[in-house]
Amino acid sequence: MTQAKIGIIGGSGLYQMDALKDRQEIQIDTPFGRPSDAYIVGTLEGTPVAFLARHGRNHHLIPSELPFRANIYGMKQLGVEYIISASAVGSLKGEIKPLDMVIPDQFIDRTSQRISTFFGSGIVAHIGFGHPVCNKLAAILGDAVQSLALPDINLHRGGTYVCMEGPAFSTIAESNLYRSWDASIIGMTNLPEAKLAREAEIAYATLGLVTDYDCWHRDHDHVTVEMIIDNLHRNAINAQKVILETVKQLSQNPPISEAHYALKYAILTPLDKISPEIKENLAILLEKYLK
Ligand SMILES: CSC[C@H]1O[C@H](OP(=O)(O)O)[C@H](O)[C@@H]1O
Ligand SMILES: Nc1ncnc2[nH]cnc12
Numbered sequence: 001m002t003q004a005k006i007g008i009i010g011g012s013g014l015y016q017m018d019a020l021k022d023r024q025e026i027q028i029d030t031p032f033g034r035p036s037d038a039y040i041v042g043t044l045e046g047t048p049v050a051f052l053a054r055h056g057r058n059h060h061l062i063p064s065e066l067p068f069r070a071n072i073y074g075m076k077q078l079g080v081e082y083i084i085s086a087s088a089v090g091s092l093k094g095e096i097k098p099l100d101m102v103i104p105d106q107f108i109d110r111t112s113q114r115i116s117t118f119f120g121s122g123i124v125a126h127i128g129f130g131h132p133v134c135n136k137l138a139a140i141l142g143d144a145v146q147s148l149a150l151p152d153i154n155l156h157r158g159g160t161y162v163c164m165e166g167p168a169f170s171t172i173a174e175s176n177l178y179r180s181w182d183a184s185i186i187g188m189t190n191l192p193e194a195k196l197a198r199e200a201e202i203a204y205a206t207l208g209l210v211t212d213y214d215c216w217h218r219d220h221d222h223v224t225v226e227m228i229i230d231n232l233h234r235n236a237i238n239a240q241k242v243i244l245e246t247v248k249q250l251s252q253n254p255p256i257s258e259a260h261y262a263l264k265y266a267i268l269t270p271l272d273k274i275s276p277e278i279k280e281n282l283a284i285l286l287e288k289y290l291k
Contacts, residue, residue: 002026002041003079004048005254006247007202009071011189012088013209013232014239015053019044026050028077031281032069032118036061039074044244047251050078054189062167063188064113072196073118076284081260082137083197084246085206086239088232089161089185090169090214090223092178098231100154101145101242102184102208103138104161105131107191111165116192118199118285123278125199125266132194134203136255141205144245150238159184161208163191169223175216186214200285203257207242209235263289 002024008017023042028035040051052071055061075083089102096102119125138157145155162178164170166188170178178186185208197204211231215222263285271290279286 001078002048004041004050005079005081006047006049006250007075007078007080007083008049008051008243009054009083009085009193010051011054011086012059013236014086015057015059016040017044017051017240017243019240019244020049020051026078028074030070030073030077032073033067035067035070035074039078041078044247047247049247050075050080064165064167066189068192068196069115069118072193072200072202073284075202076200080202082250082254083202083204084137084141084243085190085193085204086243087187087190087206087208088211088228088235089187089208090212091210092162092175092183092186092214092216094217096156096159096184096210097154098210098212099152099234099238100156100210101238102156102159102210103142104185104206104208105133105135105138105158106160107132107194108160108162108178108181108183109191111163111191113165114192116195118196118282121278122269123274123282124268125263126268127198127262127266129195129198131258132198133205134257134259136257137203137205137250140249140255141207141242141246144249145242148241148245150241153238156184161190161206162186164188170214172215175214179216185210198259198262201260201262203259207239209239211235
């Protein structure tokens, strides 16, 4: 199978990378089912990357339906070691305005219907998740945004992303609750992805692309898809520039991330007590520990 060390997950509005050359569509089947769509593997200015549209290219999957495990496992099968995730988010702070970019360093889980682990059914592992984002990848992403100096767009390094279930947006009471927790942005997808990426020993960082002020701001209408569609398009153009620059910097100097050895001390079940079936299903995650 064609391999790529860098994976890109495109969210709402970002369904492809225009600059991707030598494209190959790769359909992958995983022990956790089919990913959201085919991976588009190709090169960005000479660097191999794998792109996946999180909701499918035609945006046909709601956040609760996303096959998160298959998406991350598929990336692992392609040899991905770094995932750059692009996501539309609502702002929970006055100083974070639509079209700004936020690189969160924390998450709060408000989901209820997601499977966020590869483990269970006979194998127990507990990864550390105090720092859910790879700080080295996040720094490269932030430097890429800064080096582009996009007019009128502020970069916010750090901040807490609230991951809600959706698909309906929040109530005012919920939005104000998250504000009282000092959270910065809200979305519906990134937490399960970040957790599974960590279990798969893939460094993960998010480029949050702000589309709205959710529903808490007195001077702004409550978020609707109709209201944010224009911002989604503008963000998708900016996101592609940032991703291109990030890939350039990352390929020149790929850092070793703590994510790359997240499973080293995480597995509690003795390896010789793990069934052959589990070993086969999780082969790609466990192979370096089973040698
Ligand atoms: C654009 S409306 C809400 C939708 O957008 C975000 O998607 P993604 O994170 O994939 O960019 C949010 O999480 C919701 O799924
Ligand atoms: N206000 C919001 N709430 C949840 N997800 C979002 N994605 C973009 N804006 C959002």
